[in-house]
Amino acid sequence: MNEAELRMLFAQEADILLAQLSSGALELEQGTASPADIDRLFRSAHTLKGSAALVGLHEVSTVTHALEDLLEPLRAGELAPSPDIVDVILDTVDALRIAIPRLLAGEPIGVVDPQLVARLTAAAGRELPDAPRAPVVPSVPVRPPLAEPSAPPAPIPDPPFAGSGPPGPMEEPLARYIPPPPPRPGFVPPPAPKAPPFSEPPLVVDPGSTEATTGPAVPVETVAVPLERLDRLVRLAGEARTARLRVAGAVGPEPAADPDVEAAFADLDRALETLQLQLLQARMITLAAVAEPLQRAVRDVARASGKAVDYALEGERVELDRGVLDALREPLLHLVRNAVDHGIEPAEERVAAGKPPTGTVRVHATRRGQALQLRVTDDGRGPDPERIRRKLGAPQLTDAEALDRLFAPGVSTAETVTAVSGRGVGLDVVRTAVERVRGTVEASGVPGEGTTFTIAVPVSLAVVRCLLVRAGGEHYAIPGHAVSTIVEAQAEALVGLEGGAAVWVGGDIVPLTPLARLLGGTGTRPGADGPAVVIVSGTRRQAVRVDELLGQRDVTLQSLGDVLPANDLIAGASIEADGSVLLVLDPATLMARATDRRGRGGDGSTATPAVRPATPEPATILVVEDALTVRELQRSILERAGYTVVTAADGRLGLAALADLRPDLVLTDIEMPNLDGFGLIEAIRAQPQLASVPVLIMSSREDPEDRARGLQVGADGYIVKQAFDEATLLAAVRRMLGAPSQFETPE
Amino acid sequence: MTGDVSRLPGDGAADLIATPAAERALLLSVRADWLGVPLGTVRVVLEAPAITRVPEGPPTLAGVVNVRGEVVPVLDTAVVLGVGAPVRAEVVAVIESALGPFALAASDVLSAALTDDLGPSDLALATGRRRAGDLVATILDADAVARSVRGTGA
Numbered sequence: 001m002n003e004a005e006l007r008m009l010f011a012q013e014a015d016i017l018l019a020q021l022s023s024g025a026l027e028l029e030q031g032t033a034s035p036a037d038i039d040r041l042f043r044s045a046h047t048l049k050g051s052a053a054l055v056g057l058h059e060v061s062t063v064t065h066a067l068e069d070l071l072e073p074l075r076a077g078e079l080a081p082s083p084d085i086v087d088v089i090l091d092t093v094d095a096l097r098i099a100i101p102r103l104l105a106g107e108p109i110g111v112v113d114p115q116l117v118a119r120l121t122a123a124a125g126r127e128l129p130d131a132p133r134a135p136v137v138p139s140v141p142v143r144p145p146l147a148e149p150s151a152p153p154a155p156i157p158d159p160p161f162a163g164s165g166p167p168g169p170m171e172e173p174l175a176r177y178i179p180p181p182p183p184r185p186g187f188v189p190p191p192a193p194k195a196p197p198f199s200e201p202p203l204v205v206d207p208g209s210t211e212a213t214t215g216p217a218v219p220v221e222t223v224a225v226p227l228e229r230l231d232r233l234v235r236l237a238g239e240a241r242t243a244r245l246r247v248a249g250a251v252g253p254e255p256a257a258d259p260d261v262e263a264a265f266a267d268l269d270r271a272l273e274t275l276q277l278q279l280l281q282a283r284m285i286t287l288a289a290v291a292e293p294l295q296r297a298v299r300d301v302a303r304a305s306g307k308a309v310d311y312a313l314e315g316e317r318v319e320l321d322r323g324v325l326d327a328l329r330e331p332l333l334h335l336v337r338n339a340v341d342h343g344i345e346p347a348e349e350r351v352a353a354g355k356p357p358t359g360t361v362r363v364h365a366t367r368r369g370q371a372l373q374l375r376v377t378d379d380g381r382g383p384d385p386e387r388i389r390r391k392l393g394a395p396q397l398t399d400a401e402a403l404d405r406l407f408a409p410g411v412s413t414a415e416t417v418t419a420v421s422g423r424g425v426g427l428d429v430v431r432t433a434v435e436r437v438r439g440t441v442e443a444s445g446v447p448g449e450g451t452t453f454t455i456a457v458p459v460s461l462a463v464v465r466c467l468l469v470r471a472g473g474e475h476y477a478i479p480g481h482a483v484s485t486i487v488e489a490q491a492e493a494l495v496g497l498e499g500g501a502a503v504w505v506g507g508d509i510v511p512l513t514p515l516a517r518l519l520g521g522t523g524t525r526p527g528a529d530g531p532a533v534v535i536v537s538g539t540r541r542q543a544v545r546v547d548e549l550l551g552q553r554d555v556t557l558q559s560l561g562d563v564l565p566a567n568d569l570i571a572g573a574s575i576e577a578d579g580s581v582l583l584v585l586d587p588a589t590l591m592a593r594a595t596d597r598r599g600r601g602g603d604g605s606t607a608t609p610a611v612r613p614a615t616p617e618p619a620t621i622l623v624v625e626d627a628l629t630v631r632e633l634q635r636s637i638l639e640r641a642g643y644t645v646v647t648a649a650d651g652r653l654g655l656a657a658l659a660d661l662r663p664d665l666v667l668t669d670i671e672m673p674n675l676d677g678f679g680l681i682e683a684i685r686a687q688p689q690l691a692s693v694p695v696l697i698m699s700s701r702e703d704p705e706d707r708a709r710g711l712q713v714g715a716d717g718y719i720v721k722q723a724f725d726e727a728t729l730l731a732a733v734r735r736m737l738g739a740p741s742q743f744e745t746p747e
Numbered sequence: 748m749t750g751d752v753s754r755l756p757g758d759g760a761a762d763l764i765a766t767p768a769a770e771r772a773l774l775l776s777v778r779a780d781w782l783g784v785p786l787g788t789v790r791v792v793l794e795a796p797a798i799t800r801v802p803e804g805p806p807t808l809a810g811v812v813n814v815r816g817e818v819v820p821v822l823d824t825a826v827v828l829g830v831g832a833p834v835r836a837e838v839v840a841v842i843e844s845a846l847g848p849f850a851l852a853a854s855d856v857l858s859a860a861l862t863d864d865l866g867p868s869d870l871a872l873a874t875g876r877r878r879a880g881d882l883v884a885t886i887l888d889a890d891a892v893a894r895s896v897r898g899t900g901a
Contacts, residue, residue, distance in 0.1 A: 239816025474800065519802035560801070560811060563849040563893045564820050569803045573811060573818040581799040581811050581818055618898035642898050 007104050010055045013047075014100050018093050020044040021067075023292045025089040026299070028074075028081040035075075042071040048096075057103050059112050060096060066120035067092055073124060088123045090296070092116060105632075230282055231558065237276040238556055238575050244268055245577050276556070280463055284319040287365050290329055291316055297333050298361055301340040308347060308358040309340055315365030320372050321460040327437040328374070328457065330727065331430040335376040335453050336361060338426065343380030343451050353448065355379065371481055372459050379450040383443060403443040407431040409735055429727045435588045438464070438479055438571060440537060456481065464557050464571075466584060467533060468550035472516030475582055477555050479571065482535045482587030489532035489545050503543050505534055513594045515544040519569070519585075537591045544590060557584060565618070565642045569593070619664035619737050620644040624654035624680060625698075626672040634667065634698075637726045638733065651675025655683050658690060665736050670699040670706065678713050685714040694736045698729070770861045772877075773840055774884050775853035777824045778831045782851075783861065783877065783884035790814070790841040790848060792856055796821075798836060807896050809833065809852050814841050820896075821850040827892060828870055844893035851892075859884070871895075 024041035027033040033041075045067045052060035067089065073079035099111045248265065291313050302309040344350075344359030351357050360379045365372065385402035389395050392405060409428040427443075430453075434441045439457030458464055458481055466477035467486075487505055489512055494501045501512045512532055532543040557572040568589040574582045621643050625631040635645045646661060648654035652674040654666070666684065670677035677697055684690045696717040697710050707718050717736050719728060772783035773792070791814065798810035798821050809821045819841055823833040836852035859879035868876050872891045877884050 235816040242816070558818055560818055561820060561847045561849070563844065563846045563896055564801075564808065565805060565896070565898045567801065567803055570801060573799075575813050575816055575818065579813050580797055581813050583799065583801065583811075644898065 007055050010051050011100065011104055013051055017044045017048045018097055019292050022090060022093045022296060025086050025093070026295060029086045038071070038075050042068065042075045045071055057100065059103065060100060063092060063096065063112055063116055066117045070120050070124040079125065085123050088119045092120065230279060234276065234279045234556060235558060237272060237279055241272045241276065242575060242577060242579050244272060280460065283321050283460070285322045285325055286316065287313070287318050287320065287325070288316045289325060290332060293329065294332060294336050294363060298336050298340055301337045305341060306346065307340060307344050309344055309361055310358050311361045313363045318365040318367050318372065324437050324457055324460070327433055328455065331433045331455065332363065332374065332376065334426050334430055336363065339376060339378040339380065339451070343378035345380055367459060372457050374455040376453045377450060382445045382447040382449050383451050384447050406443050407441065409731065429731050432731055433727050438481065463554050464584065465552065466555045467552045469515065469533065469546040470548040470550055471546045472519060475550065477574065477582055477584040478533060478535065479584065479587060480552060482537065484534040484536040484541060486549065487532050487534060487543065489543065490529050503532055505541070505543065510534055510541045510543045511594060512543040512545060515546050518544065518590055518593045535587045535590060537588050540591060542591045542594045555582065555584060618642050618644050620646065620661070621665045621667055621733065622654060622657060622661065622663040623647045624651060624666065624668040624672070626650050626669065634729065637729060641730050651677060651680035654680050658684065662689065663693060665733060666693055666695045668695065668697055670697060670701055678709060681713045681715055696732060696736050772859055772861050772879065772884065772886065774857045774859050774879060774882065775824060775840060775851055776855040777834055777853050780830060781879070781882050781884045782824060783879065783886045784840065784842055784889055786858065788843050788889050790843055792838055792840050794838050796836070796839055805896065809836055812839060812850060814848070817848070819848050819850050821852055822896060824851045824853060827896065828872060842889045844889040846893040846897055849893055849896070
C-alpha cells in the first residue's frame, strides 16, 4: 500500500472514529453511556491518535492524546461526565473533521485551534502544561484497524481482461466548511438507541445476506471497497449475462439434446443473476450512516437558538444505495436545521399557542419496493401560503403552488437571517440535490401545526425500474418513479393549450408533447394517435407521446463516463441483453424542456429544426483564492461541472490574469494578501471592458457590513464560506451566469 | 505499403497483437489523413459497431457503444479535429485517457512503427507528425482530445 492509499484509508477510518466519538459524547450527555460505551469512546480516541501518527498527522495525534487524557479518568470512574466535558469532546470532533482533510491535502500545520488542547486538559482537571506538548509519535507503528485482527489484504489485481485498467483511487472526501454554533442549553435528548461499534461502515460486503429491507443487527467484519470497483464488477456481471445469451444463440433455439448442457445453462443463469444481485446489494447501506450527523445538527441548532427539541429518526435500518445516501446527506441536514431554526417556535410562543414547550422534529424513512420515502416533520409554525404569495407578489397561486415556490432560488419567508438559514439559498439547493438522484421533494403542512418535507428517491441508483418506449425510431427508458400513468392520446380527444396540445387525464388537463421532439427529432406528426406517458415532477405533470410502449423492467444503470460534458437529458445508460445500449431519460429535464418549448411559442404544430442547436462553449471562471485547498476544491468542483477554470492565488495575480482573459465570472475571496477581494472588484469595475463581468464573493466573513461593502464595490453575489458546499456553489454560479447584474440579498 | 505497418487481423472485435517494436502506434484513417495514437493507450478496436445516438450530445459525439459491458462515447474524429465532415464509423478504436475511455471513429485502422520525427502538427490536439512506413501520421494527444470534448481545454 503506498502513502496516498494509506492516507485515503486513514481519511475513511477517521470518519468512522469521529462519528463514534460524537455518538459516544451524545450518549454521555444523555446519561445512557455504560462503562463499555465509555471504554469504546476511549479506544476510538486511542486508535485515532495512533493512526494519525502513522500517516504523519502529528497535530491530530497531539489533540487526540489530550482527548485520551480526558477519557482515561472517565473510563476509570475517577471523573464524572459533565456538560463541559461533552462540549469539549464534540468541539474536538468538529475541529478534527475540518482539520483532517486539510492536513491530508497538505496544508501546513496550525489548522487545529491550539486552545483545544488546553480546553481538553482543563476539562480533565489537570494542570495546564508550561510548554506546548511535543507531537506524540508512538514507538511501535499502529496499523489502521479497519480489518481486525489480521492486516488488510493486499489489493486484488484486476483479471487480465481487456477493458479493465488498474484499480483507481478511492473517493477522496470533500471538505465541508460547517463549524458548529456555540453550545447553549436547551436540547432535550431523545432516548438514543445504542450504536454497535461498526454502525457506520464505509461499505459492507455481506455475502450471506440477500435481505433487502434490513441491515446487519450485529457487528460484521468489513472491507473497504471503492465504489468504482463495485460498479465495474456489476458491469462485468452484466456482460457475462450478455455473453451467456450469445452462447445460447449460437447453440440454437431448440433446447440442447444433452440434459447436462441444459442443466449447466440453467446453473449459469442462476449464478450470474445471483452474482449481479449480490454486487448491487453490496452498494447498499442503512440510513444509520446519517443518524449521528442529523442528531448533532438538531442538537447544535436547538442549543444555539435556545429551543427545546425532541428529535428521533425512525427507519434507521432502511437500506439504500450508498450514492443516493451520499446525495441526501446535505439536504437532510439542511431540512432538520431548518425545522429547528425556523419551524419550531421558542418555548414561550409554543405555550401561548397551547402547545407543549418542547418542539418535535422527526425524520421518518419508509421503503416501498424500489422507492424510498423520507419525511422531515416538525410541529412548529407550519407553512404560510398567504405569506409566500405576499412575498412573491403572486396572489393567484394556489396553496400547493405557493409551497412549491419555497424551492425556487432566493425565496425565503424567514423574518431574519440566522447563521443557519433564511438567506433563501437552501431549499432550492435541496431540490437540486434530490433531483440529481432522480428524486422529488415537496413541502406540506398546516399553519400553526407544523411542516412536513417529503423526499421520494429511488432506493438504488444502480438499478432503476423503467418504462421502455420507442420514439422517433429509437428505444428509450423512462424511470418508473416519475411515471404517473399512461393514457391513449387520441387525436380527436386532444385540446389546444397555450400554443400546444393537451390531453385530459382523470379530470385534469395535462400538456402533451411528442417525446421525439423533446429529444431533437422530428417526432410523431401532429394529430397522430398513440400512447402518452404522463410524467410527474413535484406538483407538475407532463404527457409525452411515444410511438410504442415496450414494457417495463429493471434496468442496471451506468453513467456515460467523464469524457462527455454533462447532459441533463440523459440519466444514464444500460447494456441490453442483446448488447445494445439503452439510454435512460431524465424526467425532470424532459419536464423542463417541454415547459420551455411552450414558453417559446408552442409545440406540436411547429416542426423541430432538422439541425441541432450548437452546444454553447463552456463558461470560463476565474477563481481568486489564497487558500490552496479551497482554491483547488473550487477548481475541482467547477471543472467537474463542465466549466473552464483559471485560478489566481491573490487579488494582484487575479488582476494580472484579467489582462489576458475575459472570464464569464469571477469567483473571489475577500481576505487575501497583496490585494484583497474588495480591491480586486473595484479594479475590475474600473475597467470598461470588464465592467459587466459578474463577480461572486465567497468569504468566511458573514457580517452584513461585508455584504453591503461587496455591493458597494460592485459584487453581484455573496456566499458565506462556512455554509459552502458543492451544490450551493454550483447553484450560485449558475445563477450568476444566468443573471449577471443581480445581487442576492437576504430575505 | 512498406515498413513495419500491419493491418489488424480478424473480423468483429479485434484485440491488438503486441509487437516488439520500440514505438508503435495505432493509425486511424480519417478522410485523407492518418492519425496516430500510442498503442499503449488503445484498449480494443471494434469493427462496424452498433452506435446509439445520444440526444443533445455535443457535435463531436457520434454516439455511444457497448465495450464489454461498459458504455463508451464514440467521437467523430474528423469533427473533433476540425478536419472535415463526419466520417462513417467503419471501425472504432477505444482509447484510454486521463478522463476515462472514449472511442475514435475511423474508416480503417493499421498498426505501425513510428520512425522519423517530421516536426510539429498544426492541429491543436496533436503532439506532432511522424513517419510510419510510407505514411505520414499526425500523433494525437488522447488526454487533450478528452479534455476538449469535455470542455475543460486542451
